[in-house]
Amino acid sequence: MFKFLTKIFHQLARLTKAEFHFKKPYQNDILIFDKKGSDTPHFKYFLTKKPAILHVLGEKINLYIIFRLLLKFKIPSLSSYIEESIKIIRPRIIFHNSYNIRFFQINKKKFNFKFKKIFTQSELKNHLDFKDFIGEKKNLSCDNLFVWSEGMKINLSKYIIGNYEIVGSFANNEG
Numbered sequence: 001m002f003k004f005l006t007k008i009f010h011q012l013a014r015l016t017k018a019e020f021h022f023k024k025p026y027q028n029d030i031l032i033f034d035k036k037g038s039d040t041p042h043f044k045y046f047l048t049k050k051p052a053i054l055h056v057l058g059e060k061i062n063l064y065i066i067f068r069l070l071l072k073f074k075i076p077s078l079s080s081y082i083e084e085s086i087k088i089i090r091p092r093i094i095f096h097n098s099y100n101i102r103f104f105q106i107n108k109k110k111f112n113f114k115f116k117k118i119f120t121q122s123e124l125k126n127h128l129d130f131k132d133f134i135g136e137k138k139n140l141s142c143d144n145l146f147v148w149s150e151g152m153k154i155n156l157s158k159y160i161i162g163n164y165e166i167v168g169s170f171a172n173n174e175g
Helices: 002-017 040-047 063-069 077-089 099-107 128-136 151-157
Strands: 020-021 030-033 053-054 058-062 093-096 118-122 140-145 160-166
Touching: 020 063, 053 077, 058 063, 063 077, 063 151, 099 118, 099 140, 140 151, 151 160
Parallel strands: 020 058, 030 053, 030 093, 093 118, 118 140, 140 160
Antiparallel strands: none
């Protein structure tokens, strides 16, 4: 019970710090999943125009999405918020460069349009951190994963289905 109450308290605290928006998200060919890492310099290799950013850490909340979910009689949750945002934005490509399990859980079959999910590794995880990250999750996927090393490819490919490319660190390759 204490753990549940603590979780509720943290969620309420996050809401008090959140920035709220009411405007309908615009359609965009490119969506960056999560503000964390959205200003990563290596995205310049992939981006030709300004991408949309899906804030999933609670720093910005789009009330248009919340109201739309309520009108569809769906309970607003992070998963439903992510799905509804993607349906409105209709990206061709979704980029992510941090470890957020929700990105890998996006089920492309739930959408009536096609898009690619691309992961670019930006941080190192040891085997313990990685195990916490994956947990008991199943059916994780990503179209293309650009990873730092053969070891990371082996580690990720045990849990996440996708096409892997070993590229090293984009940050270290800059210059």
